[in-house]
Amino acid sequence: MTKGNVKNTVLLVNPWIHDFAAYDFWIKPLGLLYLGALLRANGCRVTVVDCLNPFATDTLQPVRRPLPRRSSFGEGKFFKEEIKKPSCLRGIPRRYHRYGITPNVLRQELSRLAPPDVIMVGSMMTYWYTGVIATIEILKETFPGVPIVLGGNYVRLSAEHARANSGADLVVTETAEEALPYLLREFFHREASFLPLTGKLDSLPYPAFDLLARCDQVPVMTSRGCPFHCSYCASNILNPRFLRRDPICVTDEIQVWRERHGITNFSFYDDALLIRPDELIVPLLKEIIRRNLRCQFHCPNGLHLKEVTTDIAHLMFAAGFRTIRFGFETSDLDRQTETGGKANNDDLRRAVAYLKKAGYKAEDIGVYLLCGLPGQSADEVQESIDFVASCGARPVIAEYSPIPGTALWEAAVAHSPYPIADEPLFHNNTLLPCCGKNLTGENYQRLKLMTRSRGASISQNRAGV
Numbered sequence: 001m002t003k004g005n006v007k008n009t010v011l012l013v014n015p016w017i018h019d020f021a022a023y024d025f026w027i028k029p030l031g032l033l034y035l036g037a038l039l040r041a042n043g044c045r046v047t048v049v050d051c052l053n054p055f056a057t058d059t060l061q062p063v064r065r066p067l068p069r070r071s072s073f074g075e076g077k078f079f080k081e082e083i084k085k086p087s088c089l090r091g092i093p094r095r096y097h098r099y100g101i102t103p104n105v106l107r108q109e110l111s112r113l114a115p116p117d118v119i120m121v122g123s124m125m126t127y128w129y130t131g132v133i134a135t136i137e138i139l140k141e142t143f144p145g146v147p148i149v150l151g152g153n154y155v156r157l158s159a160e161h162a163r164a165n166s167g168a169d170l171v172v173t174e175t176a177e178e179a180l181p182y183l184l185r186e187f188f189h190r191e192a193s194f195l196p197l198t199g200k201l202d203s204l205p206y207p208a209f210d211l212l213a214r215c216d217q218v219p220v221m222t223s224r225g226c227p228f229h230c231s232y233c234a235s236n237i238l239n240p241r242f243l244r245r246d247p248i249c250v251t252d253e254i255q256v257w258r259e260r261h262g263i264t265n266f267s268f269y270d271d272a273l274l275i276r277p278d279e280l281i282v283p284l285l286k287e288i289i290r291r292n293l294r295c296q297f298h299c300p301n302g303l304h305l306k307e308v309t310t311d312i313a314h315l316m317f318a319a320g321f322r323t324i325r326f327g328f329e330t331s332d333l334d335r336q337t338e339t340g341g342k343a344n345n346d347d348l349r350r351a352v353a354y355l356k357k358a359g360y361k362a363e364d365i366g367v368y369l370l371c372g373l374p375g376q377s378a379d380e381v382q383e384s385i386d387f388v389a390s391c392g393a394r395p396v397i398a399e400y401s402p403i404p405g406t407a408l409w410e411a412a413v414a415h416s417p418y419p420i421a422d423e424p425l426f427h428n429n430t431l432l433p434c435c436g437k438n439l440t441g442e443n444y445q446r447l448k449l450m451t452r453s454r455g456a457s458i459s460q461n462r463a464g465v
């Protein structure tokens with residue numbers, strides 16, 4: 001409770017990733033840092049501990065290994081240590097890792113802090129939950145009695161599982177902005193003094209990236225949700241309404257990070273950045289160019305091919321969009337229609353031609369292809385790879401991760417040899433959990449090699465993998 005000028009203290013924690021493979025493809029805890037900004041706007045004293053901090057050099061000394069190098073674009077490999085596989089994954093012939101700082105480093109960082117009033121932990125992939133549990137165990141051991149709140153994507157997509165297994169005292173399935181009044185009442189017995197306007201993203205404070213010890217790129221989200229309803233995607237479950245920001249306010253935010261914090265790399269996390277271009281992307285690109293911000297922009301989350309015109313391609317190139325990835329998913333016409341119809345083969349051909357005219361090279365234009373959808377064959381993926389290459393772009397395989405609540409979920413459960421409905425670890429895309437006899441592990445290795453031979457992933461090449 002606030003007494004005089006004593007502040008309510010909150011520790012935010014971005015947990016570890018436990019996985020067979022993970023790459024820091026512009027990964028930052030954006031949702032957790034929005035929560036931090038909202039708490040700060042309400043007078044709380046907020047501290048962040050980031051278990052994925054890629055710059056924890058001093059504390060990694062005891063390990064006697066250097067930290068992996070980062071690219072000048074703000075991405076790179078995570079530091080990793082092999083850990084024991086969870087028992088249900090024991091039969092999988094691959095090593096399993098903890099990505100991020102070591103447990104000793106986490107303990108050291110926590111030992112420098114006074115016990116906070118409450119700890120709030122974020123989460124991302126459903127199948128990363130053992131990293132969340134391991135983080136919470138150390139938090140409980142260090143700060144016994146301090147309540148732990150857990151939120152984020154894992155919780156929102158697998159709430160029952162999180163309640164039963166995470167070890168958190170409170171599991172919050174709402175967004176940070178929705179949960180804020182309740183959190184302040186529950187832990188600080190007071191009403192919110194600042195609340196963003198419902199449905200108005202520009203009334204949110206900027207995410208609290210300034211609380212990270214060091215930061216070499218900032219993600220920006222100009223919208224929530226997506227007007228498409230693709231059968232494999234959870235965007236509509238997480239954000240049922242498609243909401244957008246004002247492009248001028250987005251440019252203002254980029255300028256603030258650029259001028260006050262020296263950030264020159266930005267990643268867009270949007271699910272539909274290019275959709276209805278006159279509303280957002282065109283004015284945004286023009287404003288970035290007009291202000292001569294001299295930044296580099298990256299789009300790790302797929303962009304919509306249908307919206308690419310000559311003008312947009314030129315504006316993207318001129319504004320500094322360096323890493324561009326598109327969601328194409330498959331060249332199979334039936335599956336394109338079945339999964340949501342967001343792009344067809346002509347859209348890809350046309351978009352690539354415009355992008356090349358604007359100055360992008362084939363290897364710059366990454367095109368995501370889903371691999372391992374229920375019922376999908378190796379031939380279909382191979383044809384899709386060939387088609388993307390024939391258009392003059394670079395195929396990038398995205399292994400399908402089944403997500404509870406999506407339209408494809410029932411089919412995923414029916415096709416999977418794993419009990420994906422009972423155990424989120426089996427949502428892991430590395431397992432290709434919904435593959436059948438038409439797409440085996442061997443087929444997959446061959447397909448992967450094929451994409452590599454055609455240019456592979458830009459980021460992997462840059463990081464020297």
Ligand code: B12
Nearest residue numbers: 028031120122125126151152172175176233234269300399
């Ligand atoms: C950007 C993004 C990425 C980025 C990285 C982002 C990151 N920070 O890690 C990249 C491009 C690398 C990525 C990769 C992948 N992704 Co992704 N990604 C997203 C995306 C589009 C946005 C996430 C985000 O940051 N949102 C913005 C913030 C503001 O929202 P938020 O995190 O949800 O936070 C809000 C609430 O959750 C809450 N909150 C958050 N933390 C906390 C904490 C507390 C205490 C409280 C109270 C509240 C709270 O408040 C926040 C503000 O409202 C989501 C889809 C989506 N629309 O959310 C998919 C999503 C999470 N990804 C998904 C998938 C499948 C993948 C891939 C496997 C794709 C593939 N096949 O290759 C890879 C795997 C990556 C890997 N293995 O390393 C799935 C999830 C799958 C799963 N089983 O969990 C999603 C849901 C997309 C989908 N297909 O439906 N992804």
